[in-house]
Amino acid sequence: MRLHLSRRQVIRGLLATTAFGATVKLGTGCAASSSDTVATDDQPITLGFIYVGPKDDYGYNQAHAEGAAQIESKFSWVKLSEEANVPETTAVAESMRSMIDSDGAQVLFPTSFGYFDPHILKLATEYPEVQFFHCGGLYQEGVHPKNVGSYYGYIDEAQYVAGIVAGLTSKTGKLGFIAAKPIPQVLRNINSYTLGARSVKPSTTTQVIFTGNWAEPIKEAEATNSMVDQGIDVVTCHVDSPKVVMETAEKRSIFCTGYHANQSALAPKGYLTGAEWDWANLYAQIAEDVKAGKTLTEGGIPHLLRGGLKDGFCKVSDYGLAVSSEAKQAADEAKAKLMDGRLVIYKGEIKDNTGAVVVAANEELKQLDPKLESMNYLVEGVLGSVGS
Amino acid sequence: MAAETTALGWWGVLLAIVAGTMRGGTPFLFVSLGECLTEKSGKINLGLEGTLLTGAMTAYAISYLTGSPWLGVLMAGLAGLMLGAIHGWLSQQPRVNDVAVGIAMIVFGSGIAFFLGKPFIQPSAPQLPTINLSNAAMPPALQAALQISPLFLLGLGIAPLMSWFFRSTRWGLYIRAVGDSPDAARAMGVSIFKVRLLSVMIGSFLAGIGGASLSLYYPGVWTERISSGQGLMAVALVIFAGWKPVQCLWASLLFGGAQALGPALQSVGIQEGYYLFNAAPYILTLLIMILTCSPKRTLSGVPGALGTDN
Numbered sequence: 001m002r003l004h005l006s007r008r009q010v011i012r013g014l015l016a017t018t019a020f021g022a023t024v025k026l027g028t029g030c031a032a033s034s035s036d037t038v039a040t041d042d043q044p045i046t047l048g049f050i051y052v053g054p055k056d057d058y059g060y061n062q063a064h065a066e067g068a069a070q071i072e073s074k075f076s077w078v079k080l081s082e083e084a085n086v087p088e089t090t091a092v093a094e095s096m097r098s099m100i101d102s103d104g105a106q107v108l109f110p111t112s113f114g115y116f117d118p119h120i121l122k123l124a125t126e127y128p129e130v131q132f133f134h135c136g137g138l139y140q141e142g143v144h145p146k147n148v149g150s151y152y153g154y155i156d157e158a159q160y161v162a163g164i165v166a167g168l169t170s171k172t173g174k175l176g177f178i179a180a181k182p183i184p185q186v187l188r189n190i191n192s193y194t195l196g197a198r199s200v201k202p203s204t205t206t207q208v209i210f211t212g213n214w215a216e217p218i219k220e221a222e223a224t225n226s227m228v229d230q231g232i233d234v235v236t237c238h239v240d241s242p243k244v245v246m247e248t249a250e251k252r253s254i255f256c257t258g259y260h261a262n263q264s265a266l267a268p269k270g271y272l273t274g275a276e277w278d279w280a281n282l283y284a285q286i287a288e289d290v291k292a293g294k295t296l297t298e299g300g301i302p303h304l305l306r307g308g309l310k311d312g313f314c315k316v317s318d319y320g321l322a323v324s325s326e327a328k329q330a331a332d333e334a335k336a337k338l339m340d341g342r343l344v345i346y347k348g349e350i351k352d353n354t355g356a357v358v359v360a361a362n363e364e365l366k367q368l369d370p371k372l373e374s375m376n377y378l379v380e381g382v383l384g385s386v387g388s
Numbered sequence: 389m390a391a392e393t394t395a396l397g398w399w400g401v402l403l404a405i406v407a408g409t410m411r412g413g414t415p416f417l418f419v420s421l422g423e424c425l426t427e428k429s430g431k432i433n434l435g436l437e438g439t440l441l442t443g444a445m446t447a448y449a450i451s452y453l454t455g456s457p458w459l460g461v462l463m464a465g466l467a468g469l470m471l472g473a474i475h476g477w478l479s480q481q482p483r484v485n486d487v488a489v490g491i492a493m494i495v496f497g498s499g500i501a502f503f504l505g506k507p508f509i510q511p512s513a514p515q516l517p518t519i520n521l522s523n524a525a526m527p528p529a530l531q532a533a534l535q536i537s538p539l540f541l542l543g544l545g546i547a548p549l550m551s552w553f554f555r556s557t558r559w560g561l562y563i564r565a566v567g568d569s570p571d572a573a574r575a576m577g578v579s580i581f582k583v584r585l586l587s588v589m590i591g592s593f594l595a596g597i598g599g600a601s602l603s604l605y606y607p608g609v610w611t612e613r614i615s616s617g618q619g620l621m622a623v624a625l626v627i628f629a630g631w632k633p634v635q636c637l638w639a640s641l642l643f644g645g646a647q648a649l650g651p652a653l654q655s656v657g658i659q660e661g662y663y664l665f666n667a668a669p670y671i672l673t674l675l676i677m678i679l680t681c682s683p684k685r686t687l688s689g690v691p692g693a694l695g696t697d698n
Binding site: 053054056057058062085176207208209210211212215216217218219220221222223225226227228229230232241243244247248251252265266383384385387 | 397400401403404407408411412502506509510512529532606607608609611612613614616647648650651652654655656657659660662663666
């Protein structure tokens with residue numbers, strides 16, 4: 001009897017595992033497979049895009065997917081192979097492999113931060129003829145395979161401009177920032193936002209709430225509500241999908257500034273402006289370079305692609321209805337100065353919120369400065385702490 | 389800083405927790421009431437996590453497509469009912485373990501919700517109207533907190549109703565008999581299969597409505613991370629509540645409030661340990677499991693046939 005039972009359990013376990021596998025495949029199997037069988041007139045180039053979440057989340061993934069869609073409609077010779085909801089596990093390695101083997105992708109854009117190590121690195125050594133472009137700042141010269149490159153934008157420039165608009169629109173002088181985790185990219189956005197706001201109104205403060213993870217809809221909503229209760233009247237965020245924050249802010253009739261993509265449709269009354277990614281320019285440039293026969297391996301395409309407002313890596317959303325002409329003017333002026341390099345955001349003397357000097361009086365940290373990529377402080381005026 | 393606008397300070401934390409109990413507690417309430425009904429009949433349905441997601445997706449999709457959030461709530465319940473029918477039928481087949489089926493149903497329910505929910509992540513669906521219990525003289529923060537969801541009130545009504553149902557009705561007696569002593573129920577001439585199937589289905593119907601509360605009231609979006617394990621926590625909560633519907637209500641409120649704790653404390657400047665505060669609901673779950681699951685004593689109120697193979 002007992003033996004019989006345990007065999008049943010084994011079968012049961014196998015069935016459950018199969019069911020699990022089948023549903024996982026069902027959930028993620030939405031690749032728009034565009035296998036190029038016959039190369040017709042103009043030899044097509046297949047680009048593979050992999051996203052960690054859904055393509056239309058009003059956030060990080062949507063920004064990438066929009067960029068991909070734009071180059072597809074711009075160049076007739078570009079073919080896309082896309083897959084969404086790919087977790088940062090061996091699943092992404094499988095996605096990359098099938099894109100290369102069955103869709104014939106020559107260039108891959110695995111967009112999520114956690115795809116890099118070890119998945120991209122492993123596949124890159126396996127497929128040396130394929131070019132891998134990773135979004136995030138992880139590529140190291142000499143350490144990583146030559147067919148891997150990294151690209152990232154200085155979106156904190158756009159956050160600085162949004163901060164100016166927020167600072168001049170807020171009636172209470174209290175801004176709110178809902179952030180996922182205290183990592184350098186997030187801290188840099190919080191700091192630039194605050195520095196922007198304080199450049200026009202020095203008494204402004206920014207309250208930070210860390211939710212602890214990239215997608216925590218309930219905590220994001222709770223955080224927004226708590227902030228409104230504390231008299232904060234402009235919120236922004238750095239989470240995967242800003243939808244909850246924007247909609248909750250609109251419900252509580254306060255202002256908000258967006259992130260990742262344009263969220264004005266979610267908060268028609270309160271949306272002031274926002275920091276958006278603008279990947280179409282970069283993707284178009286990479287596609288053209290590849291078309292011209294350039295590769296990362298031979299150095300035709302630089303391994304580190306970086307840029308801000310000027311280079312078209314990011315942009316500032318169109319101003320909303322509630323933005324005064326004074327705020328528009330100040331923001332446009334700062335934007336112009338950032339574009340031509342007259343304005344350096346991290347220019348001494350800057351203190352952190354415990355009073356320690358983090359940028360010395362005569363120091364200027366330009367956007368490319370590696371010091372900024374390891375930021376571990378919150379500037380004066382931010383209410384919050386990076387420790388957990 | 390402007391003096392007219394109300395910065396509530398520490399009152400804000402209290403308000404956030406109280407409002408959080410009502411906002412965040414609603415899905416817990418429905419799922420735990422559903423699970424309570426299911427477990428009273430002697431079966432466990434772990435699949436309610438998947439049901440919650442399917443319910444949230446269905447409610448959002450139907451509300452978006454038809455413009456009627458109430459129809460969305462109904463369809464969410466019916467979608468739950470169907471998942472419940474699968475679980476109820478499957479878990480009663482000979483030598484099938486209800487926990488294993490439940491785990492499969494989590495994967496199935498969430499998989500189907502993710503698969504069908506793709507086109508509904510971006511659009512904004514009409515939300516359920518709220519009942520305003522405040523008046524214009526109150527501070528705005530309090531007014532916002534007093535926008536009560538009708539679903540919460542519904543849950544508030546169902547809890548004592550279910551309690552009365554178990555205690556004083558013939559049908560309630562059947563469910564209790566089937567859950568406590570299937571042999572006695574069989575001797576009474578009650579069909580164990582039918583009673584359990586119906587209990588699981590109606591329990592899943594309630595869980596589906598809990599999902600509707602997530603996507604149509606608070607936080608009011610459909611995303612794939614919307615449930616964050618609430619369906620599973622609700623199962624623990626039923627144990628905590630000792631299989632009593634009214635206590636499920638209090639436990640749900642407690643869990644809802646615990647969710648609001650982390651963000652609310654940070655907003656008044658308590659920065660240390662936010663990971664700990666954010667984990668409050670999970671820590672609470674663990675504590676409950678440790679406190680209630682001692683091998684040295686039996687739980688009071690546990691249905692006798694729960695977890696056995698008949």
